[in-house]
Amino acid sequence: MRVFTKTTGPVLVLEQENIDTDQIIPARFLTATSFDGIGEHAFADWRLDAAGEPISGHKLNEARARLSPILVAGHNFGCGSSREHAPHALLGFGFRVVISSQIADIFKNNSQNVGLLPVEIEPQQHARLLQLDGEGITVDLEQCMVTVRATDGAEQCWAFTIDPFARHCLLRGLDRFDFLYQAEDAIQAYEERP
Amino acid sequence: MPVPESLFDKLWNAHVVQPQSKTTPAIIYIDLHLVHEVTSPQGFDLLREKGIAVRRPERTLATLDHSTPTLPPGADGQRPYITEQAQRQVQTLRGNCREFGIELHDWDSPARGIVHVMGPELGATQPGMTIVCGDSHTSTHGAFGALAFGIGTTEVGYVLATQCLLQNKPRSMRVNINGRLGEGVTAKDMALNIIRHLGMNGGTGYVIEYAGSAVRSLDMESRMTLCNLTIEAGARAGMIAPDETTIEYLRGRAKLPQSEAYEQLTEKWLQLATDEAAVFDCEVTLDAADMQATITYGTDPGMSVAIGDPVPVPVNASQEKALRYMGFDGGQAMSERQVDVVFIGSCTNGRISDLQAAASVLRGRRVADHVRMLVVPGSESIRKQAEKEGLHEIFTRAGAEWRLPGCSMCIAMNGDLVAPGMTAVSTSNRNFEGRQGAGARTLLASPETAAACAVTGHVARVSDLSAACLEAGQEVA
Ligand code: SF4
Numbered sequence: 024m025r026v027f028t029k030t031t032g033p034v035l036v037l038e039q040e041n042i043d044t045d046q047i048i049p050a051r052f053l054t055a056t057s058f059d060g061i062g063e064h065a066f067a068d069w070r071l072d073a074a075g076e077p078i079s080g081h082k083l084n085e086a087r088a089r090l091s092p093i094l095v096a097g098h099n100f101g102c103g104s105s106r107e108h109a110p111h112a113l114l115g116f117g118f119r120v121v122i123s124s125q126i127a128d129i130f131k132n133n134s135q136n137v138g139l140l141p142v143e144i145e146p147q148q149h150a151r152l153l154q155l156d157g158e159g160i161t162v163d164l165e166q167c168m169v170t171v172r173a174t175d176g177a178e179q180c181w182a183f184t185i186d187p188f189a190r191h192c193l194l195r196g197l198d199r200f201d202f203l204y205q206a207e208d209a210i211q212a213y214e215e216r217p
Numbered sequence: 218m219p220v221p222e223s224l225f226d227k228l229w230n231a232h233v234v235q236p237q238s239k240t241t242p243a244i245i246y247i248d249l250h251l252v253h254e255v256t257s258p259q260g261f262d263l264l265r266e267k268g269i270a271v272r273r274p275e276r277t278l279a280t281l282d283h284s285t286p287t288l289p290p291g292a293d294g295q296r297p298y299i300t301e302q303a304q305r306q307v308q309t310l311r312g313n314c315r316e317f318g319i320e321l322h323d324w325d326s327p328a329r330g331i332v333h334v335m336g337p338e339l340g341a342t343q344p345g346m347t348i349v350c351g352d353s354h355t356s357t358h359g360a361f362g363a364l365a366f367g368i369g370t371t372e373v374g375y376v377l378a379t380q381c382l383l384q385n386k387p388r389s390m391r392v393n394i395n396g397r398l399g400e401g402v403t404a405k406d407m408a409l410n411i412i413r414h415l416g417m418n419g420g421t422g423y424v425i426e427y428a429g430s431a432v433r434s435l436d437m438e439s440r441m442t443l444c445n446l447t448i449e450a451g452a453r454a455g456m457i458a459p460d461e462t463t464i465e466y467l468r469g470r471a472k473l474p475q476s477e478a479y480e481q482l483t484e485k486w487l488q489l490a491t492d493e494a495a496v497f498d499c500e501v502t503l504d505a506a507d508m509q510a511t512i513t514y515g516t517d518p519g520m521s522v523a524i525g526d527p528v529p530v531p532v533n534a535s536q537e538k539a540l541r542y543m544g545f546d547g548g549q550a551m552s553e554r555q556v557d558v559v560f561i562g563s564c565t566n567g568r569i570s571d572l573q574a575a576a577s578v579l580r581g582r583r584v585a586d587h588v589r590m591l592v593v594p595g596s597e598s599i600r601k602q603a604e605k606e607g608l609h610e611i612f613t614r615a616g617a618e619w620r621l622p623g624c625s626m627c628i629a630m631n632g633d634l635v636a637p638g639m640t641a642v643s644t645s646n647r648n649f650e651g652r653q654g655a656g657a658r659t660l661l662a663s664p665e666t667a668a669a670c671a672v673t674g675h676v677a678r679v680s681d682l683s684a685a686c687l688e689a690g691q692e693v694a
Contacts, residue, residue, distance in 0.1 A: 038534070039534075039535055039538060040533075040535040041417060041418070041517050041535065043517070043647075043649045045647065045649040045650070045651060045652050046649065046650060046651070049651055049655070050628045050629060050630040050652070051629070051630050053255050053283075053284075053630055054255070054284050054299075054300060054302040054303045054305075054306050054630065055302060055306075056258035056259070056305065056306055056309050057258070057259065057262075058259060068650065068651045068655050068656075073637075073655070097535065098418070099417065099418040099421070099451070102417060102418065102451060102517075103353065103647065103649060104352070104353045104367075104647075105256065105351060105352055105353040105355075105367035105368060105369055106255075106256065106369075107256070107259075107351075107369035107370040107371060125418055125421060127418070127421060127451055128387075128421055128422060128451065128453055129353060129366075129367055129368070129369065129453075132368075132369065132372075133369035133370075133371070133372075136369060136371040136372065137369075137371060186242070186385060187239070187240050187241075188240060188241050188242050188383070191240065199371075199375070199383055200263070200267075200371075200374070200375055200378070202241070202383065203244065203375055203378075203379045203381055203382075203383060204378065204379060206234065206235055206244050206379075206381070207379075209234050209235045209244065210234055210244070210246070210272075210379060210380065210381055213234040213246050214246075214380075
């Protein structure tokens with residue numbers, strides 16, 4: 024897994040609430056047996072027409088979209104199916120971080136497993152972030168801090184919380200698998216219980 | 218005195234391989250791992266990459282359901298897969314199951330079915346188990362008093378390799394439904410009412426236990442419908458304590474011991490029930506008598522109304538966007554909406570009782586001329602049972618298509634889909650934008666309601682039916 028420590032860059036805002044995994048990656052792209060190239064299909068039904076051509080004027084088709092490492096999305100992002108294709112598609116599209124006031128359980132877990140940082144932030148701060156489309160912010164996983172620059176130039180820092188083990192693994196690029204695999208003795212002991 | 222525990226606490230504690238610490242999640246043992254073609258290929262790749270075997274192939278059970286065609290093989294004997302890639306995905310699962318020694322219910326199996334339909338039918342799903350699958354509707358199996366939830370593909374690989382998962386213990390919620398459901402109100406309606414009440418993220422971070430007299434009186438298939446839809450309120454899992462209904466349903470199933478040994482098992486199951494004094498992080502109580510036959514009007518399962526009620530007026534931009542997508546105006550009567558497609562099937566409502574319910578509405582009636590209706594049984598054994606009962610003839614005589622088992626229009630990745638702009642009344646679980654095909658508009662409802670909509674050709678309740686049929690000059694059963 025790729026290491027994640029800190030990212031600075033412009034945010035892309037999708038303010039809609041309840042963006043589900045069928046929007047992030049429609050089901051017809053799930054027949055592939057590998058995640059390679061799946062980023063090309065991210066939000067396909069929002070930004071591409073029936074012929075697969077980009078719909079002009081859609082925010083996700085602007086040049087800046089692929090250059091924004093941080094996605095700020097409406098409340099309850101990633102609800103719906105357990106398809107891991109969703110965080111893979113966002114990574115493939117160019118995002119490294121997704122921020123919302125709430126992120127669905129399975130999506131959050133999947134994101135942490137594949138190296139996309141899910142950040143849940145307080146509603147008031149979230150509301151501020153939704154206004155910052157295109158502006159540069161910093162997400163620091165080491166400090167668990169989101170830094171934005173106010174209009175008067177002063178910096179504002181907002182702390183966020185994340186599962187400590189997920190943070191540990193993302194900061195070091197560790198695969199959670201190794202932790203599980205090293206528990207072999209405990210697993211065997213469990214299986215031998217009467 | 219021992220600490221009072223909930224059903225969830227009991228299951229969690231019994232499966233802890235290594236407890237949670239300040240810095241690491243718990244390691245939880247998984248009793249049953251269900252596998253299908255879509256979310257497993259990269260999981261098996263992990264095994265090959267690391268050079269390891271499936272730890273407990275006998276605790277792993279596979280089926281074909283998502284990408285599979287529901288039309289029979291053509292004259293050339295070939296199954297009509299939507300794409301070569303879909304066919305390759307099925308072949309990949311077949312190869313993986315052979316290589317790693319996993320029981321696969323392939324085309325030739327009399328038990329093949331949608332993963333959440335097949336598990337319980339075989340008795341592979343049992344009370345007290347932890348069950349996972351790379352599919353969010355794994356919550357279905359909680360109907361048996363199992364702790365069952367969906368996982369991603371990375372975790373599919375972890376479970377194949379170690380039979381374990383890393384988990385922080387979720388919070389607990391009890392949803393009590395007391396009273397009695399009214400005439401013509403089903404478990405699907407109950408679930409849609411609960412989701413509307415909690416909101417589609419109200420369950421996030423929770424495992425829900427359903428309790429109360431209205432839940433107790435549901436049969437197993439209805440309990441599965443209820444638990445299936447738990448994920449649509451954002452909860453990890455939904456569960457119902459095992460009781461006599463559970464025991465009777467599972468008796469004699471293929472993967473369970475018979476007679477004496479079975480009775481011994483059932484004694485253990487009955488002890489799983491939540492202790493009287495157990496405490497939940499959150500408790501919600503609703504009255505079944507307040508629930509009516511319900512249908513969704515928006516683009517998430519929480520956006521629903523009683524069928525006779527008008528479409529609510531949107532109060533924010535997201536709701537406005539949803540109504541625009543659906544082609545509804547706030548305040549419009551639901552019954553004005555013309556229906557183009559009706560789908561009966563899925564792991565939510567593709568079981569025999571669902572088909573019986575739809576058939577009882579369609580018996581002696583016809584699907585409206587402009588409506589395309591698809592009936593897709595949840596498994597081979599349901600298909601056989603339905604054909605034995607002659608249900609398929611009721612459907613085909615009414616003008617519906619009778620298909621082979623699979624997920625079909627629930628996820629629309631096998632070619633069964635709804636055209637852009639068309640309105641489908643569907644017994645499945647998600648009405649997200651494009652879920653049943655790009656631009657498709659989905660209204661979720663019970664099998665009874667879906668059948669009534671098929672007959673009238675617009676949104677309707679079963680109770681609206683006799684009058685409507687007489688008007689249309691149709692024979693009434
Ligand atoms: S029927 Fe629908 S929800 Fe159920 S497993 Fe298939 S695709 Fe998933």
